[in-house]
Amino acid sequence: MKIVIAIIKPFKLDEVRDALTALGIHGLTVTEVRGYGRQKGHTEIYRGAEYAVSFLPKVKIEVAVATDRVDQVIAAIIGAAKTGQIGDGKIFVLPLDHTVRIRTGEVDAAAL
């Protein structure tokens, strides 16, 4: 099993969710986050005070998937979240040791 973490543009969330649902992915976790990569921040000006805002709002998606579906999931996320502009985000894939469904006690593949 793998956990796929994708940092995407907030307005792309629904498209990514639809793409993953179409793949048969049944659940994901979303967090509003802030950060920066190659996309620089912007400047905010309040009367005389100028602030460089270097952390931009992004959405972080976490999806647990079977190892053999990782490539499909990555392709789906890229397909839905890509705009071609700097700031589209990143995808990280981490190994996942163990999964438990709290309600039933099912584990691993059965719990995904």
Next chain:
Amino acid sequence: MMLNRPARAGLIASAAGLACLAGFADAALAQATTPAVADKGDTAWMLTSTLLVLMMIVPGLALFYGGLVRSKNMLSVLTQVLAVACLSMLMWVVIGYSLAFSEGSAFIGGFSKSFLAGVAKDTVNSGGTIPEYVFFAFQMTFASITPALALGAFAERTRFSATLLFALLWGIFVYYPIAHMVWQSDGYLMKLGALDFAGGTVVHINAGIAGLVGALLVGKRVGFGKDLMAPHSLTLTFTGGALLWIGWFGFNAGSALAANDVAALALVNTLLATAAAALSWMFVEWAAKGKPSLLGTISGVIAGLVAITPAAGLVGPIGGIVLGLVGGAVSFFFCTTVKNAFGYDDTADVFGVHGIAGIVGSIGTGIFVSSSLGGVGVENYDMATQVWNQFVAVVIAIVWCGVISAIIFKLIDVVVGLRPVTDAEREGLDITDHGERAYNM
């Protein structure tokens, strides 16, 4: 025409002229024989105006300032504005009204009207047409908003107890004397012939200077120039600013103290000058900083309202527009370039907006009151003399307010301490001063 004496009419009405001063004794005699009766129309408008000015304070000013601070200090600003206004009201009945608007020296009144002594239900304001109770209440709202205006300059870092002590001392030693000097018939600046229709000197320069002195003596906020100190809600600042604009019709048109042509002129000026200043700030900011901001545009509204305040019933609409255009642009320059060059931390730009636009308006009143420039004119008008008188009034207000405010802040620091401890300031005054949080989400 906030004056409490027939002398004021003399300053403004081109027909009557200063000769009215001489007529005061006769008028007083006439009043003794046939008691003056309040005019219903005038009274109705002044009752309304009084409430409009109250609306400027709560919720107008409180929200305008509240939106400009960080969310951890929202309630501290709201509480400070509310409590300072309430305290100022009670002080007004105890000694404030008397020290400002009773006979005394050229610099301060006496105690003859303390606790509203001698004022009854049927007493009419001196030389006017409204119950003295209404005049008292209308003026009370001015005395309440002025110290509350100053609070914005040292917000987010001043102890609550210090702000209350500030309102108490500052009212007695700064506001009442300056109101007396400008608006009472025996006041020094009134006799000099300085014009201040609705409080450009008394309210706005006064609050702006007190704010600047406070910002300097309280010191910069922890993290100033380093941390993000963006306004937490420009939506609330917009709401408060809009309420200030609407309430300002009570402030300016109400300062005619009557429902008449002077009030009508003040109303037109309070619309046009304000619109001009809002666009002035917006376009200058657009050109200088690349974007026209909401905060800039609503700040221009306030700058325009301040600039037209001393002139509202005295200049023509076109003169008013010029005052607005200049006031907006000059305030923008002070809130951005000058403030950054000197590095003082005026949280809500009380000095940059109220102090500076107040000075522009006060000096400009001396120019645009000229009947050749569309103003209502002054008897024996000479532009150089009038501008000089305006300048003297501005300088006296700046020096008086600046010196005494500095002493007051030093004194408060010794008595209760101006600043919270650094950790408390970091956590936010909502929790540390008031034990509550603005937003539980």
